[in-house]
Structure formats: C-alpha cells, structure tokens
Amino acid sequence: MNQNEAHFNYILRLADTNLVLGHRLSEWSGHGPYLEEDIAMTNIALDMIGQANSLLQHAAKLEGKGRTEDDLAYMRNEREFYNTLLSEQKNIDFAFTIVRQFLSDAFDFHLYKKLESSKDETLAALAVKGGKEVTYHLRHTAAWMERLGDGTEESHARLQKAWNELWAYTADLFAMNTSDRELVKAGIAVDNETIKSAWLKTVEEVMKKAHLTMPANTWQHSGSREGKHTEHLGFLLAEMQYLHRTYPQAQW
Amino acid sequence: MTKDSQGFLWEVFIQSKPGQPHRHCGSVHAHDKEMALQNARDVYTRRNEGTNIWVVRSEYIVSSSPEDIGPFFEPANDKIYRHPTFYSVPEGVTHM
Numbered sequence: 357m358n359q360n361e362a363h364f365n366y367i368l369r370l371a372d373t374n375l376v377l378g379h380r381l382s383e384w385s386g387h388g389p390y391l392e393e394d395i396a397m398t399n400i401a402l403d404m405i406g407q408a409n410s411l412l413q414h415a416a417k418l419e420g421k422g423r424t425e426d427d428l429a430y431m432r433n434e435r436e437f438y439n440t441l442l443s444e445q446k447n448i449d450f451a452f453t454i455v456r457q458f459l460s461d462a463f464d465f466h467l468y469k470k471l472e473s474s475k476d477e478t479l480a481a482l483a484v485k486g487g488k489e490v491t492y493h494l495r496h497t498a499a500w501m502e503r504l505g506d507g508t509e510e511s512h513a514r515l516q517k518a519w520n521e522l523w524a525y526t527a528d529l530f531a532m533n534t535s536d537r538e539l540v541k542a543g544i545a546v547d548n549e550t551i552k553s554a555w556l557k558t559v560e561e562v563m564k565k566a567h568l569t570m571p572a573n574t575w576q577h578s579g580s581r582e583g584k585h586t587e588h589l590g591f592l593l594a595e596m597q598y599l600h601r602t603y604p605q606a607q608w
Numbered sequence: 609m610t611k612d613s614q615g616f617l618w619e620v621f622i623q624s625k626p627g628q629p630h631r632h633c634g635s636v637h638a639h640d641k642e643m644a645l646q647n648a649r650d651v652y653t654r655r656n657e658g659t660n661i662w663v664v665r666s667e668y669i670v671s672s673s674p675e676d677i678g679p680f681f682e683p684a685n686d687k688i689y690r691h692p693t694f695y696s697v698p699e700g701v702t703h704m
Binding site: 393503 | 614637638640642643647649650651
C-alpha cells in the first residue's frame with residue numbers, strides 16, 4: 357500500500373464505522389422505547405450518517421478513480437468494509453444499543469480531539485464538526501449508562517450482560533494497519549495507542565457510576581482492519597444496499 | 609401530573625437568541641433533569657430553534673383556572689390609561 361492508498365483506507369475505516377453504526381441506530385426509528393428517545397436515537401443516527409457521507413466524499417476524492425460516496429457506500433461487499441466490529445453488532449435490546457454506542461462514542465470523542473490537528477485539513481475540519489456532535493452523543497449515552505446501571509435490578513442486569521458481551525470487541529477499536537505507521541509519521545492519522553488511556557478513563561468513570569464490573573472473560577475479537585467481520589455485517593449490508601443495487605438510478 | 613411509565617412531564621422553554629425571552633414550546637417526558645434537558649434538545653431544537661433551554665416539571669407550574677377569567681382579567685378591561693399609548697416611542701428602540 358502506498359501512502360495515498362493507506363490514506364484512502366484510513367478515511368474509509370472512519371467512514372464505514374459511522375455508516376454502519378448510524379444504520380444500526382436507524383433500525384430503532386419508530387421502535388424506540390418512547391417518543392423522545394426514538395427521536396434522540398434517530399438524531400444520533402443522522403449525525404453519524406452525515407459524518408459518513410462527508411468522509412466517503414473525501415475518500416472518493418483521495419482515491420481519484422471517479423467513484424462517488426454512493427458507490428463506496430452501496431457497491432462494496434462485506435470484505436471491503438473496514439468498520440469496527442463493535443459498530444456492526446446487533447441492537448438486541450436497549451441496553452445493548454446504549455453500551456455499543458457509549459463505547460464507540462467514548463472512542464470517537466478522544467479520536468476526534470486528536471484528529472482536529474491532523475495535517476489532512478479536510479479530515480481536521482470534519483473532526484471539529486463531528487467532535488461537537490460526538491460530545492453530545494457521549495453525554496447522552498453516558499447518562500443512559502448511569503441511569504440503567506443505577507436503575508432497577510432488571511436494567512442493571514441487562515446492562516451488565518451487554519457490557520460482558522460487547523467488551524470483547526473493544527480491542528478492535530484500537531487496531532491499526534502496518535501502513536498506518538507512515539500516516540502517523542506524516543501527521544495524518546492518529547496513533548490509537550495514544551488515546552487508549554484517555555478512553556479507558558472515560559469508560560471507568562462511567563462504569564463506576566453504572567456499578568458495572570469488568571467481564572471475567574477478557575478474550576478479544578479482531579479483524580476489522582483486514583475486512584474480516586462478524587456474521588452480522590453481511591445482513592446489515594444486504595438491507596442497506598438492497599435499494600441502490602436493485603434500482604441503481606433511483607433518486608429522491 | 610403524576611409519573612406514568614414514560615416518567616414525569618416537563619414543560620420546555622426555548623430561547624431563540626441571547627437576550628430574547630424563553631418561550632414555551634411544548635412538553636417532554638423524562639425521569640430526571642438531565643434526561644428532560646436532553647429530550648427537550650432532541651425534540652425541540654432540531655431545526656436551529658434555540659440557544660438555550662429551560663425545562664421545569666409541569667407540576668411545579670402554578671396556573672390560574674378558566675373560571676378565574678372574570679375576577680382575574682376583566683377588571684383590567686376598562687382601564688385604558690394603563691396602556692402606554694399616550695407616549696411616543698423614540699425611533700430605534702426595540703423590544704419594548
């Protein structure tokens with residue numbers, strides 16, 4: 357991978373995580389626990405899909421092969437997606453959705469802060485704009501973590517169950533490609549190792565308020581950087597890409 | 609208003625710009641203050657409506673009742689001298 361290809365791949369990863377997680381959240385639309393939270397989750401989904409849109413435009417430009425953001429979103433297959441494994445996990449219930457979102461928001465919050473000073477000016481500008489959105493997302497999900505964890509016996513049990521299962525996808529958030537080294541050196545990408553302690557601090561503060569304990573099993577999934585995914589992504593893409601692939605000229 | 613399965617009812621007031629009064633724009637359900645504030649933000653400021661939000665539990669709002677209309681408001685009907693229509697407002701003065 358030369359530097360431009362590595363750069364394209366890096367932007368694609370950020371875009372894909374936003375696109376896939378935004379799509380997952382949008383599955384709640386019309387099914388939220390009550391009206392206000394239904395709107396809140398849809399708002400977050402729209403923020404994420406908006407960020408994905410901008411990032412995919414940027415990626416398409418970097419690639420320079422005439423593909424558009426729609427081509428990248430709708431015409432790539434599962435193994436060509438680089439979103440985090442966490443982002444593609446199913447909604448299951450509200451606790452799972454909140455834990456998945458919180459872990460991802462906390463990561464994005466610290467990542468975007470660093471990306472604001474990226475040498476890639478487009479990426480830096482997107483990080484400033486996205487950072488404000490993510491700051492709110494994190495505030496929203498952190499409040500829910502505390503509310504569910506400190507709520508009833510049932511809400512706490514569901515939150516802890518989600519925590520135990522989703523924690524196994526957190527190492528994958530930080531995974532880097534070998535080609536990333538050059539991008540980090542060039543001041544374009546962020547070395548994910550440098551945000552790990554800040555992320556963990558945010559996570560531990562919320563865990564304490566939510567009375568959560570770390571799962572006993574610390575085994576971790578991996579593979580998203582090589583396009584290796586859990587079984588759920590294929591189904592998600594099938595639904596997300598169906599319309600565009602069936603009616604390629606469809607406009608709205 | 610008592611708590612139902614969706615939490616307490618809260619009244620929402622949005623300030624469109626700094627210096628402007630907060631205007632009542634509706635209500636939301638929420639179980640706590642932070643949730644009420646976030647729900648108000650998510651439901652009522654999606655289209656750039658505001659720069660500040662107040663939320664207050666609906667039960668804390670003290671309201672006059674429809675049968676108070678007579679004794680409360682009718683005595684003001686024939687006191688036109690209370691209207692500031694006898695003064696001229698200098699040009700350029702806003703928000704009077």
